[in-house]
Amino acid sequence: SAVISQKPSRDICQRGTSLTIQCQVDSQVTMMFWYRQQPGQSLTLIATANQGSEATYESGFVIDKFPISRPNLTFSTLTVSNMSPEDSSIYLCSAGGTGELFFGEGSRLTVL
Amino acid sequence: AQSVTQPDIHITVSEGASLELRCNYSYGATPYLFWYVQSPGQGLQLLLKYFSGDTLVQGIKGFEAEFKRSQSSFNLRKPSVHWSDAAEYFCAVGASAGNEKLTFGTGTRLTIIP
Numbered sequence: 093s094a095v096i097s098q099k100p101s102r103d104i105c106q107r108g109t110s111l112t113i114q115c116q117v118d119s120q121v122t123m124m125f126w127y128r129q130q131p132g133q134s135l136t137l138i139a140t141a142n143q144g145s146e147a148t149y150e151s152g153f154v155i156d157k158f159p160i161s162r163p164n165l166t167f168s169t170l171t172v173s174n175m176s177p178e179d180s181s182i183y184l185c186s187a188g189g190t191g192e193l194f195f196g197e198g199s200r201l202t203v204l
Numbered sequence: 205a206q207s208v209t210q211p212d213i214h215i216t217v218s219e220g221a222s223l224e225l226r227c228n229y230s231y232g233a234t235p236y237l238f239w240y241v242q243s244p245g246q247g248l249q250l251l252l253k254y255f256s257g258d259t260l261v262q263g264i265k266g267f268e269a270e271f272k273r274s275q276s277s278f279n280l281r282k283p284s285v286h287w288s289d290a291a292e293y294f295c296a297v298g299a300s301a302g303n304e305k306l307t308f309g310t311g312t313r314l315t316i317i318p
Contacts, residue, residue: 096247123304134294135248135308184247188304191255193238193296197247 094119094187096196104202105175112171113199115185120165122189126158129182129198138183141168175203206231206297208309216315217285225280225312227295236298237278238306239269243291251293254278265289290316 095118105111115124124141139147139160147160162168172179182198207230217223229235236255240248252263259271269280278295292313296306 125305134310137305137307140305186248186304191304192250192253193298193304193306194250195240195247197245 093192094121094194096185096187096194098185098196098199100199101197102200102202104204106204107176109175110171110173111175111201112169113183113185115168115170115196117166117187117194121187122165123187123193124162124168125186125188125193126160126168126170127184127186129184131180135184138170141170172201175201177203179203206235206299206307208295208297208307210293210295210309210312212312213310214313214315216317219287219316219318220284223280223282223285223289223314225293225295225314227278227280227309228276229278229295229297230276231297231299233299235278236300236304237269237271238296238298239263239267239278239280240294240296240308241265241291242294242311248294251280285314285316287316287318290314 097116099114126138127135129135137150138153139149141160141162143162159171180203182200184198185196209228238253239251242248251267252261254261254271292311294311295309298306
């Protein structure tokens with residue numbers, strides 16, 4: 093199994109600012125993903141974080157708004173840029189590649 | 205494109221009663237199916253998964269699920285629920301075991317009453 097740590101666990105942000113969320117996995121993993129869970133909603137995949145190359149974004153998500161880095165096999169960051177109240181969500185990092193997808197506890201962002 | 209439908213938004217069950225949560229999927233090939241549980245303020249924990257073989261799979265916490273290809277379903281069951289089972293349950297479908305890019309259902313919130 094993989095243990096995933098995310099920082100920050102929660103934050104309150106001002107409109108127009110940006111916030112970077114860090115995700116650390118305790119073992120090397122093939123796949124890393126970023127999901128968004130809006131209040132009372134299910135999980136929506138934002139992008140696949142690719143090691144050493146640009147992330148692969150799902151429809152409706154763009155790099156300018158959600159830049160992602162993955163410098164190695166155990167670490168990734170997601171930045172939520174120029175935030176608005178509509179970005180208030182839980183952002184979840186996940187890791188897979190062995191037949192199971194593991195999740196961090198999420199980063200709960202509130203944008204005022 | 206793959207999709208998952210969980211028709212029940214909210215289910216209330218008495219403690220000790222049996223439980224069945226419904227999940228229907230849409231996928232062109234053999235699906236990889238998962239059930240996750242999310243307790244309040246927590247991340248997601250895998251309950252069980254189906255890749256191939258026996259269509260009745262056993263998971264953690266006494267849960268099981270049955271894959272029925274003819275009905276495109278993967279319903280989750282537990283014979284006797286405990287108050288600690290109160291949580292949000294998500295069904296998910298993926299394309300392969302080595303690339304767990306999952307599509308999630310909308311979730312079913314389970315409430316347990318004494």
